[in-house]
Amino acid sequence: MGVPAAEQTLAILRYLSSQARPVQATAISRSLDLPRSTTYHLLNTLIDYGFVVRYPDQRAFGLGLGAHELGSGYARQEPLQRLARRPVATLADRCGNSAHFSVLLGRDVIYVIEERAPGRPLLVTDVGVRLPAMTTASGRAMLAALPPAQVKALYGDRDAFVGHGPDAPTSLSTLRRLLVDVRARGWSTEDGEVSEGMASIAMPVLDGTGYPVAAVAVTFPEAERTPDLVEKLVAEVQETTSVISRRLTG
Template sequence: MPESGTGRGAGTGVRRADAGVRGVKSALRTVALLELLAERADRPARLDELAEELDVPRSSMYQLLRTLTDCGWVRTDTTGSLYGIGIRTLLTGTSYLDGDARVRAIRPYLDEASDALGETIHLARLDGPHVVYLATRESHEYPRTISRVGRRVPAHAGALGKALLAERPESELPLAEGALTARTQRTHTDRAALLADLRRVRERGYAIDREETVTGIAGFGFALRCDVPAVDAISCSVPVARLTDEHQDRVVSVMREIRTKVEALLSPASGAPDWR
């Protein structure tokens, strides 16, 4: 009897490079497992949970977990019954950032925006229906929210993602199938409402997130038009309790200036890889 496949893969970041190329089952299964463990973060999983979630036979899941544990991609507790993401994934993620010339080039401008505004500044990249934080400069005025590097947030649920979605035709939006998930009570879960908001983003030239990602925090997102359509965006997050009209105007002015500087710097470089 053939083994079950990794049915969950289509709902994660697992992607086929070419529609006509058949995926390698073991590779897809490994990626789906690592992504599931990464999503769980500080919630370790048991063997049976992982096998059920990924629709994989228990014996096959055990063998895969043991292999990845031996290689450092998965870690287990002293009883050998709980599994979590391993340190090798951190090394790989760090290599991604270290190898990205654009991220290195933008970092000083994040510092400039942070110094000018005293608020939290982000750089993120669109990844399917999500945005992934690539760099952050934290404000010292309020506690950390969800802005750690590597965090994935639904693109429809915040200023960074909406700024990037607005760069695309409505017929080509990379939104997940089904209902839009809510991060707070203010997140757009209705597609018609989201599309109306994206039209306003296009008109004003930047996105506004009023407690749609984190309760108590407003965000202002600006797509970096270094690609067509844009794949990276910067944003500024401000506690709504101290977001006056004057401060909002200042945030928008500074972030527009930073965007202009970054876009002028990052014209396409001859010989640079055209990552897809």
């Protein structure tokens, strides 16, 4: 059974980490469907412990040094990479295509594992590469698993849809329709939007609360696409995400 106060506190931190700039308490309360009194109480507690900073001139809140220290500790331990490296390598071997593992950071995905299959073309999704989430199969898989309020918070600004290519969503409504299709299908795809002539299939890795902490994807030449290949790759990616999720939750 969850602890409501803990869940609400984590929701606030996740929300703040997804924002490009400090936000007001009313926006936090509205986006997370929290009572205003609860929102202010939790923010004040997080301020006391250094995880949140208040900007009086803007009447806004942002992440504090404590959150940065947690992020630095996470980067040092690299738990997700440690848990996922072998399953992702196995996926590449079984599929004969390159596989990758990425995490969501704001509106972008960052690739943290890249397993290249022998004889396959080099991809732009190398370790450390950062791409717009809504244009990649991995990003779409994670966005589709997020609460709708968080997607709205990430993409409520029209500038979020500028300069991403002719096939990318052009508004929050078109992005929402794309994500509805992803949820209905159970997996996401992109066809030539990241690398010309290459397609990808991806699924999210979910933690114990159902939150998408990462995504696994396989990339293959579009010319080789057949219904049987797609069915095989979907099954393999699903098995890999399930393995990583079980490792993550213990």
